[in-house]
Structure formats: structure tokens, C-alpha cells
Amino acid sequence: MEIQSIKNRFGIxxxxxxxxYAIEVAGQVAATDLTVLINGESxxxxxxxxxIIHSLSARKHNAFIAVNCGAIPEGTIDSELFGHExxxxxxxxxxxxxxxETVNGGTIFLDEIGELPLGTQARLLRVLETGEYxxxxxxxxxxxxxxxxxxxxxxxxxxxxxxxxxxxxxxRLSTVPIRVPSLHDRPEDIxxxxxxxxxxxxxxxxxxxxxxxxxxxQVLLNYPWPGNVRELKNIAEQIxxxxxxxxxxxxxxxxxxxxxxxxxxxxxxxxxxxxxEFANEREILYKLFFDMKKDxxxxxxxxxxxxxxxxxxxxxxxxxxxxxxLNVNAADLAPPLSRADSTPITTAVxxxxxxxxxxxxxxxxxxxxxxxxxxxSLNIMEKEKELIMKALKKHKGKRKxxxxxxxxxxxxxxxxxxxxxxxxx
Numbered sequence: 001m002e003i004q005s006i007k008n009r010f011g012i013x014x015x016x017x018x019x020x021y022a023i024e025v026a027g028q029v030a031a032t033d034l035t036v037l038i039n040g041e042s043x044x045x046x047x048x049x050x051x052i053i054h055s056l057s058a059r060k061h062n063a064f065i066a067v068n069c070g071a072i073p074e075g076t077i078d079s080e081l082f083g084h085e086x087x088x089x090x091x092x093x094x095x096x097x098x099x100x101e102t103v104n105g106g107t108i109f110l111d112e113i114g115e116l117p118l119g120t121q122a123r124l125l126r127v128l129e130t131g132e133y134x135x136x137x138x139x140x141x142x143x144x145x146x147x148x149x150x151x152x153x154x155x156x157x158x159x160x161x162x163x164x165x166x167x168x169x170x171x172r173l174s175t176v177p178i179r180v181p182s183l184h185d186r187p188e189d190i191x192x193x194x195x196x197x198x199x200x201x202x203x204x205x206x207x208x209x210x211x212x213x214x215x216x217x218q219v220l221l222n223y224p225w226p227g228n229v230r231e232l233k234n235i236a237e238q239i240x241x242x243x244x245x246x247x248x249x250x251x252x253x254x255x256x257x258x259x260x261x262x263x264x265x266x267x268x269x270x271x272x273x274x275x276x277e278f279a280n281e282r283e284i285l286y287k288l289f290f291d292m293k294k295d296x297x298x299x300x301x302x303x304x305x306x307x308x309x310x311x312x313x314x315x316x317x318x319x320x321x322x323x324x325x326l327n328v329n330a331a332d333l334a335p336p337l338s339r340a341d342s343t344p345i346t347t348a349v350x351x352x353x354x355x356x357x358x359x360x361x362x363x364x365x366x367x368x369x370x371x372x373x374x375x376x377s378l379n380i381m382e383k384e385k386e387l388i389m390k391a392l393k394k395h396k397g398k399r400k401x402x403x404x405x406x407x408x409x410x411x412x413x414x415x416x417x418x419x420x421x422x423x424x425x
Contacts, residue, residue: 003027006056010048013196016186022049022178029176030056035128037113037173038151040180043230046151049178050109053149062106065099070115077120079136088137100133100144113150113173114159118166124148125169148173157409167410183225183232191217193229197236208246210239215250224260385420388413392422 003023006012012023029036030053038046047066054064072080079089083098099108110116116124127133128148132141150173159165183190194212202209212220225231235256239248387406395401403413416422 006052009055010052012045012048013193014186014189015192016181016189018179018181019186019189022180023052025176025178026052027056029053029178031058033057033147035147035173035175036149036178037156037176038149038178038180040151040153041182041228042153043228044180044182045229046153046180047109047111049180050107050149050151054107054109054147057107057147059106059147063103064107064109065103066109066111067099068111070112074117077117078123081120082123082133082135084136085138088135092137095135098133098135100127100146101142103146104144105146107147107149110148110150112152114152114154114156114165118164121166121169125166125172128169128172157411161404161409171411183228187221190220190225190232193232194220194236197233198240201237201240205240207240210236210243210246210248212248212253213250216248216253219250219253219257223257226258226260381420384416385422388416388420389422 003020006023006027007014012019026036026049036050036053038049040046050066051064054060067080069077078084079092079096079098081098081100083096083101084092086092086095110124123133127144127146131143131145133144134141156165156170156174160167160170183193191212195209198209198211227234238256239253243252245252388402391402391405392399395405399413399417400410403410406413
């Protein structure tokens, strides 16, 4: 089914490439029975994608149910999902079927999957792997044929590292991952969505549709939309109901928006458990490599300075010993005393930020400097591969420990092992 046909059928507005790709993946995977994990911030419309998958599948004539795992108390979540027997707990006055029994042959959408208790996660894993479950208070194994589509607005890999989500369940759920883009990542769709919502509410409340002037449109684009499409829809409804004038100015629009900081970069507080998932771990490696290069350049500069000044070299016996091992005479490196001219020393910008030696130095000094300025690879991928190999060797091939040492997720480490064709230690 074409992307535009899916948009028309399910009322999806927007043309952002990331949105189109998510729709395309949902349409392709719908015909299979694969488990799907939908990632995205709260309010982006993850449930719509679960409906796309169900409606375009062979199960479309069977039941579909959406379950918000975060809205069900921990003590009753097992009963809700898998059912219970009469008398299995206080208040169980009769036997009850769970969702996996009532939706047999259909699709169950588990929203906010990261909120499931660990015990329930183990039960869910068994259903996904074998199609078997047991009612609360029963010993009888029952079978079910249910397709599971899960969704979360949290980083499950971070929860895995913190011991709050089962790693095996994560990989079983994310057979096919779909990431729904946030509204601030699709700015070209913001005004389009606002116009659609404004027109809908104008029809609903039997009034003229509100319009935005040019400055108000810019305010709309600059706002970060933490509540995503849900927040934009609410703002459009408020303005449609409360605005006296149908042409909305920037000042008028700002009254409906929440205050926000222009700096939206994430900040790590340094406290345990508050460190964000490094989705772009290369930035960390860049900083590490450049800091290392800075230190190496500083050492080079100090070495050249000490070698070129015999007085400084003689004051450090250890340095003198090293120079002796290198067969370098510090006195030979000094400028000739008979030099008559007092022309100022000319310096130039050097690629390694090492000062050029004064004119008149012997060939030996130049040779030393050439040996100091060794060309080194600046290929970030080679450095990254080298660090990964060192981490694996350090932790004797244990990927989980190596990933923690590198500051990346285990899944990212696994992907990079494949990317760089690294054989595990």
C-alpha cells in the first residue's frame, strides 16, 4: 500500500522524510507476524502506527486491543494480561480471561512497555517465544496466537543497563524497530498540522477557522513542542475557542504557549542513573581523541624545547640520560656562538602547533624535530575500532563490560563489531 494512501486512511498529516520512512516500514512489516517496537516521545502518535500494522495485516478481521502498561497497577497487571482463577487473590470472586486470551488471533498493543514489572516481563517473554501463558492462580498452561506491537517513550537500553528491563525481552520485542519522529524534528509539518486542526475545530464549533500571520508562523516553528502533536492539537483547539480575532499575531499566540529556554541541549547532572543514552557516542570519542592529540602535541613541544636548550637539558639529569641513550649531544643543538647577525627568529604556523627551531640550528636539531613530528592517523573510524578492540581485550571478550567501559550500549557495540568486522576476543 502506498504511503499517501496510508496517510489518507489513518488521517496522518505531514511529509517529513523521517515520518514517511516510519510509515513505509509499518506498511511493509504489517503483512508479517513479526514483533514490532515503536519508539517515540509522548504525543507523537505511536498508537496510530499500531493500528496501521493491525489493519494492513492478515489479522485485520480479528480483535485489536491497546493496553497502557503504565496505567495498570503493578499488583493487577498479570491478571489483566493473562487472566486469573477464582480465589487466586483477594477480590477474585470468579475466574477472568486476560487480554492474551480474549484477543487470541488478533493484535495486542502494549503502550509504555518500559513500565512493566520484571516479573511480568518474564511472563511476556514466554508468550513471545512459545505462545504459552498461565493464568494467575492456575498451573494449567494455555496457548495463544497474538501478535504483539509494543511502544515506549523511554530508552529501553538505558533501562536494561540499570537492571529495570530484561535484555532478552528487549531484543525479542525489537525484531523490527520503528522510530516515530518528534514534532520539532519535522518543522515543515508544523504549520500544516496547525491548519488542519484549526479547520477541524472550526467545523466542530461552527465558526471561522483561525489564521496565523507571518510572525506567528515563525513563533510556531521556533517553539520546541515538548508535547508533540498532542500539544499542537490542544493549542489549536484553545485558540479556535478563545480567540476573539481570527487572524492570530505572534503576541497573541505566545499567550497559549508554555515558556521555554532557547538552549534545548541535554545536560548530564553527573549523578548515577541520570546519564542519558549516548545515541551519538561518536561525539564522546571525538573529544577523547582530540584531548589525546592535544596532550601528545604538548609533550612534543616540551621535548623539542628541552632538546634545543642545553642549559635546561643539563638541569634535568634524567633527560640528559635519555639524550645520551639517543646519542644526542645537547651542546651540538645550540645556535653557533659566532653568529654575528641578530636577526629576530622567524616563526611560522605549523600543523602540529610545535614552534619552529631558530635559524642557525644544526642539521642534527632539524633531524630530531623531523623525528618528533611523526605523522599519525586522524581517521576517527580507525581510532574507534582500536578502542573497541582494547576494551574487548581488557574485559576478556565480555561485550557488556566492554560497552560500559566505552560509554555505549551493548547493542551499539554489537553493531560496530559487525561494521568493523572485529572478531570477539
